[in-house]
Amino acid sequence: MTFYLGLTGGIATGKSTAASYFRERGLRVIDADQIAHAQQAPGQVTWREIKENFGAEFINEDQTVNRQKLGAYVFAHPDELARLSKISHGAVLAEIKQEMQAAKRAGEGVCVIDVPLLFEAGWQDLFDATLLIAAPYDLELERLMKRNQLSREQAKARIKSQLPLGEKRCLASYVIENTGTIEELRTNLQQLLEEIS
Numbered sequence: 001m002t003f004y005l006g007l008t009g010g011i012a013t014g015k016s017t018a019a020s021y022f023r024e025r026g027l028r029v030i031d032a033d034q035i036a037h038a039q040q041a042p043g044q045v046t047w048r049e050i051k052e053n054f055g056a057e058f059i060n061e062d063q064t065v066n067r068q069k070l071g072a073y074v075f076a077h078p079d080e081l082a083r084l085s086k087i088s089h090g091a092v093l094a095e096i097k098q099e100m101q102a103a104k105r106a107g108e109g110v111c112v113i114d115v116p117l118l119f120e121a122g123w124q125d126l127f128d129a130t131l132l133i134a135a136p137y138d139l140e141l142e143r144l145m146k147r148n149q150l151s152r153e154q155a156k157a158r159i160k161s162q163l164p165l166g167e168k169r170c171l172a173s174y175v176i177e178n179t180g181t182i183e184e185l186r187t188n189l190q191q192l193l194e195e196i197s
Contacts, residue, residue, distance in 0.1 A: 011158055013133045035092050049087045078161060096113060133185075
């Protein structure tokens with residue numbers, strides 16, 4: 001029987017590092033962002049809906065979605081972020097469910113589903129358990145500014161666009177506080193895998 005673990009976190013809290021660790025351990029990691037990006041390829045349904053709903057100014061000359069420009073716009077306008085999420089969620093979820101079935105058919109023990117906005121989308125009930133990678137606000141802000149070369153205000157706006165980590169902590173089955181080194185995070189992830197296996 002396959003155990004489905006929904007993986008999420010705040011922006012720049014270490015969720016991607018956790019996903020990489022699970023891949024290294026040979027687990028299937030279904031990446032919702034990767035699926036969403038593929039569905040935004042020129043000519044795809046999500047791409048057409050973005051062009052139709054947000055306008056050609058968010059499409060590059062090579063016809064790809066200008067993700068940086070679109071991201072800056074939607075993170076500054078919460079209603080538009082909700083609209084973009086609604087456009088992409090249905091198609092992404094359908095593909096996630098197909099991959100989850102493939103993991104089950106293959107008899108895989110643990111399958112990780114990496115969803116940045118898992119709780120915002122209300123998808124927690126799709127999985128056997130959820131894992132939140134968390135960090136204190138100041139550390140999250142500092143990491144995000146450094147990683148994405150954002151100003152303090154831009155970084156704050158991105159963090160504010162998500163459900164507060166305090167609320168996510170209450171919703172998650174497991175919480176790993178990522179305040180130390182990558183090695184410490186990996187050790188905590190290993191202990192969690194041993195627990196759920």
